[in-house]
Amino acid sequence: MKIAVLAGDGIGPEIIAQAERILLALKSDGLKFELEPGLLGGCAVDATGEPFPEVTRQLVAQADAVLLGAVGGPRYDSLPREKRPEQGLLAIRKALNLFANLRPAILYPELASASSLKPEIVSGLDILIVRELTGDIYFGQPRGIEQRDGQRVGFNTMIYSEMEIRRIAHVAFQAARKRKGRLCSVDKMNVLECTQLWRDVVSETAAAYPDVSLSHMLVDNAAMQLVRDPKQFDVIVTGNMFGDILSDEASMLTGSIGMLPSASLDDQNKGLYEPIHGSAPDIAGKNIANPLATILSVAMMLRYTFAQEEAALRIEGAVGKVLAQGYRTHDIFEPGTQKVGTAEMGEAVLASL
Ligand code: NAD
Numbered sequence: 001m002k003i004a005v006l007a008g009d010g011i012g013p014e015i016i017a018q019a020e021r022i023l024l025a026l027k028s029d030g031l032k033f034e035l036e037p038g039l040l041g042g043c044a045v046d047a048t049g050e051p052f053p054e055v056t057r058q059l060v061a062q063a064d065a066v067l068l069g070a071v072g073g074p075r076y077d078s079l080p081r082e083k084r085p086e087q088g089l090l091a092i093r094k095a096l097n098l099f100a101n102l103r104p105a106i107l108y109p110e111l112a113s114a115s116s117l118k119p120e121i122v123s124g125l126d127i128l129i130v131r132e133l134t135g136d137i138y139f140g141q142p143r144g145i146e147q148r149d150g151q152r153v154g155f156n157t158m159i160y161s162e163m164e165i166r167r168i169a170h171v172a173f174q175a176a177r178k179r180k181g182r183l184c185s186v187d188k189m190n191v192l193e194c195t196q197l198w199r200d201v202v203s204e205t206a207a208a209y210p211d212v213s214l215s216h217m218l219v220d221n222a223a224m225q226l227v228r229d230p231k232q233f234d235v236i237v238t239g240n241m242f243g244d245i246l247s248d249e250a251s252m253l254t255g256s257i258g259m260l261p262s263a264s265l266d267d268q269n270k271g272l273y274e275p276i277h278g279s280a281p282d283i284a285g286k287n288i289a290n291p292l293a294t295i296l297s298v299a300m301m302l303r304y305t306f307a308q309e310e311a312a313l314r315i316e317g318a319v320g321k322v323l324a325q326g327y328r329t330h331d332i333f334e335p336g337t338q339k340v341g342t343a344e345m346g347e348a349v350l351a352s353l
Contacts (some may be wrong), residue, residue, distance in 0.1 A: 001033035001306055004063035006040040006056070009076075009085060010279025011289035011342075012069025018291035018346030019067060019298050022318075025034040025350055026302075026311055033306075036063065040092060041071025041085035041279075051088030057095060065091070065305040066272040069294065070279040091134070096274055098264035099164070100171040101131040102300070103241065105230075105260065106249040110323040111332055114255035117227065122253055127233045128179065129250050130172040131243025131265060135164045138240050158194045160239065165201040167267055172237035173209040178303070183235035184215045186222045186242055198239060219246070226250055251276055258290025258331045261297035263304050271305045273297040289331040292319055295349055318353040325352070 003023070007016040020035065027033065035198050038059040045051050051071070071085040081087065105127050107115060112123035139158030147153075156246045176183040185202040187195035192270075199216055206214045217225070219242045225232065226249050238246060250262050265271040275293030283289055296319060301314035327348045328337040340348065 001065070002063045003033055003035050003301070004056075004059045004066045005035050006060075006066060006068045007037070007043075008040055008069040008071040009042040009073050009280060010070060010117050010281045010284040011042075012071065012279055014284070014287065014289050015275065015291040015294040015343045016067065016069040018342060019294040019347070021346050022295055022298055022353065026314075026352055030217055031302075031308065031311060035215060040068065040088045040131065042073050042076045043075060043319050044088060045079070045083060049083075051083060051085050052091040052095075058091075060092060060096060060272075064270060065301050066096070067122075067142060067294075067297065068092075068272060070275065070277065072279045073281045073284075078261060087286075092272065093264060096264075096272060097134070097266045097272065099134040099267070100131040100168055100265040101247070102128060102171075102175065102263040102265065102304070103131065103247045103251060103260070104128045104300075105247075105254050106296075107256075108259075108320060108323050111254070111256055111259070113322055113334065114332060115253055116255060117230075117253060122230060125230055125253060127230060127250060128175055128235045129243060129247040130168065130235060130237040131247055132160075132164065132168040132238070133243075134240075134241050135160055136240035158192060158241075160194055160198060162197070162201050165198050167202060168239060169205040170203045170208075171265060172235055173205060173212050173214075175304075176212045176235040177209065178309070180234040181212050183212050183269040184217050184222070184233055186217050186219050186236055186238035187215075187247065188219050188242070190218060195239070202237065219241060222246060223249060226253065232237040237285065250340075254331050256290075258293055258329065259296070260293050261300050263297070263300045265304060269305050271301065273301040273305075288330045288345055289342050290331050291342050291346050292329075292349075295346070315349075317351050321352040322348040325336065 007013040038056045107125040112119035137158040140159040189196040299312040299315040301307040
């Protein structure tokens with residue numbers, strides 16, 4: 001197993017350093033892999049003039065998985081658009097054909113008061129949103145703004161092929177199989193033909209997964225149910241635009257941006273793993289960033305790319321244990337708990353691992 005490690009900018013190097021400690025501990029326990037560092041984002045612009053340099057392109061093409069910190073920072077915001085760190089992020093997703101985005105929204109019971117919802121609604125929340133990432137209205141043609149009958153009109157095309165729907169459905173069914181075995185497919189079939197096809201193809205795909213129970217929900221109802229009773233869901237699968245909105249809604253149910261990992265996968269389960277937060281320039285270099293989202297991204301990598309479920313559970317269990325022991329970085333700190341820095345939190349996870 002070869003893991004490309006792209007620490008990136010801002011707090012990226014600090015949080016990645018803690019994730020690497022966890023990986024190295026697993027290596028000394030017998031897990032076989034190599035870590036290869038590379039440059040992406042602002043640090044790559046500084047070194048090479050490009051946010052996604054050729055040498056990084058080759059590195060990630062040869063790797064089995066990519067672990068990413070975060071990219072970006074105010075220093076780069078005045079660069080031409082194609083030179084900005086965020087372009088490196090879009091380019092790497094495209095280069096690796098990462099069509100499946102997996103975002104868990106997990107709320108450890110100890111952090112239930114971080115949510116803006118009542119603790120009893122969200123405590124112990126553990127849902128997974130599977131979002132299609134390379135199709136839908138975000139990429140469909142034709143698109144544009146033009147003059148028609150003396151006024152401007154704007155238009156986009158919502159489009160999905162059977163193949164695109166089927167492959168993301170397989171990812172979602174397989175993920176559900178590794179969890180509680182319940183999948184809810186979200187669409188808007190009552191008004192959009194494109195999503196009628198979505199519902200039909202997801203239903204056809206279900207035949208290969210008799211052990212997973214499939215339900216369907218309209219997107220407006222799903223948005224409402226996520227805040228009314230989020231624990232009714234196990235895995236949700238949906239298209240690019242609905243997934244964009246619902247995955248942000250779901251992650252904010254937990255109220256703690258420093259806790260949430262994500263995975264973006266291709267059709268061979270090669271993946272890019274990263275925390276959902278950005279490079280947090282306001283706290284960079286201060287040893288106060290929360291490294292848990294990045295450490296939990298390593299657990300996702302072990303589960304989805306390397307099929308090492310036991311090692312993934314070990315990491316998740318270790319994170320649960322440090323929270324139960326009362327360790328908190330500043331973003332999740334509450335009176336009565338013990339405030340620790342980035343490195344100390346990494347140390348605590350290592351100890352409980
Ligand atoms: P952000 O997620 O970096 O920060 C938002 C707030 O959350 C800040 O107050 C920050 O201090 C806090 N925060 C974020 N991660 C934290 C952590 N691990 N521990 C504790 N607190 C944390 O979002 P932003 O400020 O809008 O963006 C900053 C930069 O990051 C921008 O350049 C943006 O383009 C970039 N960005 C990158 C990614 C990525 O690399 N995937 C994602 C989002 C934003």
